[in-house]
Amino acid sequence: MSAPRQPQGYADPYLAGAALGLVLLAAFVLVGRGLGASGAFASVAAGTVALVAPEHAGASPLFAHYLGAQGPWLEWLNVELLGVLIGAWLSAALAGRVRVSIERPATLAAGARLTLAFAGGLLMAAGAVFARGCTSGQALTGGALLSVGSWLFLGVAFASAYALAPLLRKAWQ
């Protein structure tokens, strides 16, 4: 175990972004599809419902989608997201940034931060279901493919985050 050291600074955003773009391009070249995140949650939820109450799983337009072919657990996005966890941990560990903590400003209680985090997760899930994707699957992947719906989603999602930001100033300053 090494002694706690000063975490390294973050990489240049343009350079990190270009690297991310190359990863996305590699995904297109190798498997013909882009990145994603929220789909993995939908697929795990579909798998859970299928175990507990199979009759509900088949009836849901969302879950039914993930219950074909290889089933909800071996969904491509699940494995990809597992890779995300590994890659993120690896990067953070190399830079000395892994630390168990609750990220919040001093003015915000830990409980309040966790409540906001959970509520935000709920809202994003609902949004991702109707939008058929999130920042990765729609905005980034669909954006690079010039998909109409992806650009609509990108614009509206950014606009509503900006619109709500003043109300949440206390949570993030």
Place this chain on the structure above:
Amino acid sequence: MKVCARTALALLALATGALAAITGSPQPPIADDEVTAIQLAEWIRDRRSGLLVVDTRPAGANTQDRLPGARPLAEFDRGAASTIDTVVVYADTRVDASIVEALRQQSRALRFLRLHGGIAAWNAEVLFPVVRSDASTRQQQRFAARAQLSRYFGGTPRRLEPGVPSGHIRSRRGC
């Protein structure tokens, strides 16, 4: 990162972006010795003189989807080529370069062109062109000319209803 590196990246993006605008289509360019299916269809329809279309697929290979007026490779008569100046050769997709070379060796006076994309392109672009039902009026008008060409050759112009699931459920979802 240094400002000059950022500027270099920005200029690279700008240059490749500007070149993309000039290029227009991301499809591979048509080679000098190639002709597009649409262009060939117009030549055939307009009864362009001196044109001969040659099917280079092995004898007996699907005779149903032969291009109108096309001769099989075996019947290509080099002697009777006096009225012919342009030969368009095609295969399923790409014509083997060695076939074109062999023909060229035998009749140097003729211009040989390969059909870009082969019979597959002929089917997709000439016989069965597709228009989206949500296309703009201008796109629909442009398609009308394609549809006419398609019907001339006995094809069927198709209308794609993108909202209606095609039956084949893709297992892929972006996110």
Place this chain on the structure above:
Amino acid sequence: MSAPFITEAAPLSASLAVALLVGVGFGFALERAGLGSARKLTGQFYGRDLSVLKVMFSALLVAMLGLFWLSWLGLLDLQALYVPPTFVWPQLAGGVLFGSGLIVAGLCPGTACVSAATGRIDAVFVLLGMFVGMLVVGLLLQRWAAFFESSAHGAWTLPQLLDLPYGVIVAVVVVLALAAFFVAERIERGTR
């Protein structure tokens, strides 16, 4: 042989192996950029730190230009790529919900995974919220099925919608992104 190399007919293990590798690269790049930090990420919406915009649009430009030129070189079949289908009204509504959730949670689903992997408990709660949200919305979705499936346009791209050449749209996106980068640098300088 032209890309994509691993089609739906290929063995599942091959595509899942790529999934893992691509995921590692994705997570590594996001963490390097600092987007595993909710405070850094939300800096976007207060003009403090516009990394989100810079990372996202740099990635988008690289991928978009890469696709265009790989296709032009005949190395990649653009038609074989999966374009997420467009559903106009559901996606607009979803965008509003998602954007609201994003500023409340401070992380998006992908960056929440990154953040959780670096030890942040708040990110774990975002992931829990995502999972519970998927369960609830998934179970209730039948009621809104008509809206969910409405205004479907299938795979629909800007060149088709605007009736402009693909390359022109690519150039416009490049110019807009570079202009946004320029403005972002100005904004950051102003708030620091």
